[in-house]
Amino acid sequence: MKAPRMISTWTRFQVPAENPIDDSIFAPLASGEITYHRALYGRLHESPGECVLIVAWESLQIYEEFLKADEHEELMANLRLATSNATSEPKTQLIHFGQVSFWNRFGRDIEIFTVYFPSTISPQDQEVVSNIRGLVDTVTPLEPAGFSAQAYKQAPKCGWAKESEILNGESVLACVWCHYWKDKANEDRFKQTERRGPWSVDGQRQGPLVLEAFEQRLKELGAIEWVAYHIDFKNVPGSVQKEKTFKPDFLGM
Numbered sequence: 001m002k003a004p005r006m007i008s009t010w011t012r013f014q015v016p017a018e019n020p021i022d023d024s025i026f027a028p029l030a031s032g033e034i035t036y037h038r039a040l041y042g043r044l045h046e047s048p049g050e051c052v053l054i055v056a057w058e059s060l061q062i063y064e065e066f067l068k069a070d071e072h073e074e075l076m077a078n079l080r081l082a083t084s085n086a087t088s089e090p091k092t093q094l095i096h097f098g099q100v101s102f103w104n105r106f107g108r109d110i111e112i113f114t115v116y117f118p119s120t121i122s123p124q125d126q127e128v129v130s131n132i133r134g135l136v137d138t139v140t141p142l143e144p145a146g147f148s149a150q151a152y153k154q155a156p157k158c159g160w161a162k163e164s165e166i167l168n169g170e171s172v173l174a175c176v177w178c179h180y181w182k183d184k185a186n187e188d189r190f191k192q193t194e195r196r197g198p199w200s201v202d203g204q205r206q207g208p209l210v211l212e213a214f215e216q217r218l219k220e221l222g223a224i225e226w227v228a229y230h231i232d233f234k235n236v237p238g239s240v241q242k243e244k245t246f247k248p249d250f251l252g253m
Contacts, residue, residue, distance in 0.1 A: 008102070012051070029236055029239070042232050112179075132158075191210070196210055
């Protein structure tokens, strides 16, 4: 019997940049009645007042059960209280990553690269996009290993939003790439130097930068726009101890 399709929730909330995130606001997730694979949170480097809480659920059904529980309302109330802006409302987005433990390497310097496509994009085209592989080197066993082998902790993971949204008046569907950089210096050097294409006689790649090739391919497949932000993720207290055993269809490593 096929395992239930895992789903993750990404909840954006606000905490003033000058205030630390009090991790006690996530206490409702520690309830023994609530099961999930992992819960993490962090602050956006590019917009320090914006934060995100990510929970990887075993299935949509389990998440929907959580929505009906008192703990969900308590959690949302805590996230509202965390901001000094009374009009701020936490916003949750559901994202499918297949049966891949995308959170395993979450820590410092994680880049979340979100690409927006027309909501009419077909499942076939979504699969093509997912197979681009993101910002990753193309070194083969017959090629010299370049700097890129040291730039990230593992290959990027790609997920798709469950529901469409409105962006600048247009209905779009978000594709989310997680890039696991070792640190900011490695990320910058990879983006500024790593290239696609054949090798020259002096051992240098002659093609376009990997970043340029990635963005060009996204445009060819109909991407409307994209945005990247970085987060230093922390585990929600008690999340690792109560983590549900994960048995993926494939590891995606």
